[in-house]
Amino acid sequence: MFCSAEAQAAVRVSPQPWLTEGDSVTLICEVTGSSTGWTFSWFRDDDHLSDSSRGAGGSYTLSPAALQHTGVYTCRAERGRPAYCTNYSNTQPLWITGVSRSVSLVVSPSRSQHFSSDSLSLSCEDQSNSAGWTVRRYTDRNTEDCSKQTGSTCGIISLSTSDTGVYWCQSESGEKRHPLNITVHDGDVILVSSVDPVIEGDTLTLHCLHRSTNSPILTADFYKDGSLIQNQTTGEMSITTVSKSHEGFYYCKTERGQSLHSWISVRASRSGQIFVFNILSFLLAAFPYLLSTVVLLFKCYRARVTSAEGQIQYAVTE
Template sequence: MKDSSLFHMILQCNDMGSSSLGHSEPLSEGYPKAVLTLQPAWSQIFPEETVTLSCEVEGGSAGWRFKQYRAGREEVLLNWVLFLSLAGRSVFLTCLVSFLYPELPKAVLTSSPQWGELYTGETVTLSCGVEGGFTGFQYLWYKSSQGGTVQIRGTTGARYTLSPVTQSHSGQYQCEAQRGDPPRSSQRSDPVTLTVSEGRPKPALTREPAGEIFDGDTVTLSCVVEGGSGGWRYLWYKDRQGAPVYQTDSSSGTGAGYTISAAALSHSGEYWCGAERGRNTSYSQYSDPIWVNVTGE
């Protein structure tokens, strides 16, 4: 992307009748300074947007005659030239702005959290931005489903929060950024797909080894919420649902696994797992139970 944020202010003077500004000497001390302003004060501009350049003389512009022209070079948007005939000399104060037009910027859409699959009652926030440091936008939001693509009305901010989600929120979402009068839009973002499932997921609990367990054996229980969703923290229970397992030197639950490193009779019992996630915590169902029966040698 070409740099579109360089603003040049050049103060020059020539003898009367000279046609060359490019190699003239700077104005001597005591001449006023030309000041250039840009409205809106955007750091970058893309094709067909409208901006206003204003060139004024410090201390007041009264008595100055202004001449405006459009430069012939393609990358230069506008030159403003201030002209004054003073004491037999032509004095040129030049405000030069060069804009190297970039491509139309593209909106970038992200979701937080990035869980892949959502369940009813959870919360997700979509965030829209623009590549390349462009500013001053409002945002348009779109949703695509089997019924086609529709604009989401009533929201123009850079964030769009769905809480609590329902199955009707499933679909593909896109955004684009818009600014100016008349408005100009960015390229539309790549889509983000939200899949919302009804109810709460049920984790699957497995045991290794699956056969008989003896004193001193190592036993590993594994819990997973299937379906491709992430962000889960796993909880472990023994003997009854809702009763967390007792962590000891020989047994501990870490993430999706619960390990008994030296099985003893006291480890015998029924085990369950569950999962939770999110700032506003949502919970899975309990898994089906698994029985651990430790026998002596």
């Protein structure tokens, strides 16, 4: 197969690369300067994805997205006989957040933004007590093991902006669990927010923190997706009942500086999931009885109709 750099594949994501379990996302592969006659191949972490139903027509759709779909995606296109192909596209990370039933990445201090020169500890905690989980990360350079790792714990004594990236727990077999975005800022202001997804119905609280005082700044403007949402003189902003519409990129701004952006994920409450599951379970359990009742009523109806027709026929004969 002859691959040429003249035809270049490029991948983009819609709506965004940060997702919550159950969301939908589409990766789109395009060939510069040409749009027809191509067939596309998709790869996650350099492994070929053979699910053609997801990747038809240059699009690869995950609906619903699950934790195991986390990874770095690339695409390649080919056409003609003999096959003529493009080189591999740019890399597109895709991160699906949620709460793993067994493995969690615990961050200390528990926040997504950190000051440069501060220390950070990340640890994989497995409720099933099985060993073999390590902390890995994806930065602007590559995918690598977390430096200074002891067992399932990674410790960084002095953070730098190059430590900004996505961190997760990975098993010996390659399973990825609990990806978290860690941002390191060399400025004077960071946004303090939950490092984990916020559950629908809970309260989301944000603080604007200053480097020198390590305490909330009293007067701060809070932004979501580039738009001002609140001006506070208490140093914090709270949303008492979080919904899916509150998901997005947040940052704060003060007279001392501006924080970087943090993606806040919102996931469905477990009680709501259980409620839906219980309804579905009830319907599935009751279906045979409902079907039997419908069949029995139909037979009774047919019997009554047959009996009535017989009586009418007998009356006419009389």
